[in-house]
């Protein structure tokens with residue numbers, strides 16, 4: 001079998017997605033997600049101008065060699081644009097293999113290690129009362145795990161708080177929206193939120209929280225300590241992982257589990273964190289993490305050091321990434337949890353898929369490959385619109401991490 005051609009599609013069914021379709025001489029095609037939120041067209045050019053000419057004529061079953069060819073052969077190594085493009089090719093190749101052999105992807109990755117994939121949903125409220133209600137709605141929908149985010153008294157807006165509750169998407173048209181941040185106000189408020197959540201819902205539901213890279217290691221250690229009585233499943237991205245050693249300060253002070261990595265690209269971004277056991281969960285997913293080819297290596301390394309996976313599953317990852325992640329999640333031993341933000345109906349219509357949600361778990365389905373298709377005609381109806389993620393400044397105007 002040979003790769004005959006590949007095409008890139010950009011569509012905006014409520015938000016932008018970049019999709020790669022790889023065609024073979026035997027009629028089988030594979031689909032990959034190439035969406036880099038807020039910088040989409042850079043990956044389109046990278047794929048069309050540099051990657052597609054390199055893969056035409058290659059055997060799609062040789063995914064390892066093609067991965068190495070695109071990674072080592074570029075010379076400059078890594079980065080968000082390159083790794084998103086490589087992941088898109090890799091996802092499409094694994095999809096082709098599954099379809100050509102008529103097996104669901106998980107059966108090429110070691111088979112099922114569990115019956116389903118536990119996911120967490122996103123509850124958020126502009127204030128405490130609304131956040132508590134929203135968590136209850138997820139519990140009622142059958143979720144076993146819920147991430148809770150809340151507006152902070154004294155701050156006009158913050159990460160994770162949405163108007164459209166089920167379909168939170170932070171990227172917006174026009175220039176980046178500006179948020180204002182105060183670690184002091186945040187640190188004083190969040191433990192009270194989780195105390196109230198435990199008082200209201202008891203200990204059975206897993207609770208998670210995302211800090212979105214906004215604290216220093218010392219502040220993160222304080223947050224972790226203050227949240228210990230409420231037994232969170234994890235706190236996510238409490239600090240950026242540059243330097244990776246920074247997590248040691250947090251680790252030495254708290255038993256609240258730590259997750260990080262949704263913005264990592266390379267296995268090297270995880271090396272110190274994993275091998276020195278500084279985290280509990282790794283957030284890399286198939287899209288930014290170099291496809292299944294690299295993610296399987298990352299998971300194998302993590303397994304040796306008691307680190308489990310918690311793949312990123314926000315709306316900027318298309319259903320193609322979601323499906324690929326579900327096949328990966330169900331097959332590895334050291335799976336932890338999967339994030340699941342629902343896409344809108346418009347998005348689901350453009351990406352018909354075989355995965356499903358029931359009673360807190362997701363199931364990849366048994367369609368050959370990853371089980372997601374792409375409706376080109378419908379996609380054409382929703383042209384690309386430039387959108388940016390927000391930015392964040394401290395109270396005195398200092399630029400900070402959003």
Ligand code: EZ4
Pocket residue numbers: 037170210212262312313314315316339389
């Ligand atoms: O803000 O993917 O855990 N999930 C997240 C996401 C990110 C978006 C950025 O595009 O942090 O909601």
Ligand code: CO
Pocket residue numbers: 210212236237262
């Ligand atoms: Co996050």
